[in-house]
Amino acid sequence: MFQTRPARFVLFPLLGAALLACGTVPTPAPQASLSAQAASAACDGGAFRVVVGGVTYQGNRGFDIPVPAGARVQLRGRYVQFDLDGDTLSAYDYVMTGAANSLDMTGGVRTPVFASKVVDLGGQKLSGTLKASISDAAIVLERRGSSAKMKIQAKDCAQGGIFQMEPEAGAPLTVTHTLAPGMYYFKNPYTGKINFGNGTNFRGKDSPQMATLTLQGEQVSVWSVQSGGRMGGVLGEDAVELSAGATKCVQDCQAQNQIRGTLPVTDPAYSN
Structure with a gap:
């Protein structure tokens, strides 16, 4: 297995760099690169609950959640946990819990993945009701401000x-990803793509659409995201597929990028 520690990055600017190739991104539908059975297995028993101000919202339904200024929104699932800053919906403390699953990548160990995924709204704050829609293992959250x-x-x-x-804010926005301690970005020698990991078979990848990488470091990546674009993340086999990348789309975009046929997986962590 690919256990040796990959070469790390030295911080360098990539102003005007081309899009990194991206893999499948999350939607309520199963991931195209996995069989339906495998995709279901990865989410077996998964379900988020939302906690705001000590109040818990859960179950397959929609919610209109009041969020006081400066409050944290806690997302708690079987496999995934993270917090959102209610004012911007920036994400903090993204963790894989290590819960038992046939497709677990953590070895059953609680594994912090991202310290933060911060969006710069240019000083704007979201102020409307937080709309949450929970459906089995999936959740969609939306909140608006005056112009964002x-x-x-x-x-x-x-x-x-x-x-x-x-x-969405009518102009490009900066999104900064900071990995958790122990995680680092590396160039995968089997795919030539930029992955992140922790020296084990854990693999992840930033997944952009209509976003330009402006800075890449060992633990930080900075992106300029067009209004209506997105920054996603994929873990496991989806992170090492030799995919062509996302299409250009900023309005009524489909979250999934459908795969035609099959894609090779050359990383020994997932190809054996």
């Missing part, structure tokens, strides 16, 4: 396309 809108899609699964952030 944020949408988060997430799945409570052991791997696959399980997170997506969609900012």
Whole structure:
């Protein structure tokens, strides 16, 4: 297995860099690169609950959730946990819990993945009701401000396309990803793509659409995201597929990018 520690990045600017190739991103539908059975297995028993101000919202239905200024929105699932800043829907403390699953990548160990995924709304704050829609292992959250809108899609699964952030503000916005301690970005020698991991078979990848990478470091990536574009994240086999990348779309975009035929998986962590 590919256990050796990959070469790390030295921080360098990539102003005007081309899009990184991206994999499948999260939607309520199964991921195209996995069989329906495998996708279901990755999400087996998954279900988010939302906690705001000590009040819990859960179950397969929609909610209009009041969020006081400065409050944190807690997302708690079987496999995935993270917090959102209610004012911007920036994400913090994204963790894989290590819950038992046949497609678990953590070895049963609680594994912090991202310290933060922060969107710069240029000083704007979201102020409307937080709309949450929970459906089995998937959740969609939306909140608006005076001239900005944020949408988060997430799945409570052991791997696959399980997170997506969609900012809209009429102009490009900066999104900064900071990995948790122990995680680092590396160039995968088997695919040539930029992955992140922790020296084990854990694999992840940032998944952009209409977003330009402006800075890549060992633990930080910075993106300029067009209004209506998105920053997603994929884990596991989806992160190492030799896919062509996302199409260009900023309005009424489909979260999934359908795969025609099959894609090769060359990373030994998933190809054996």
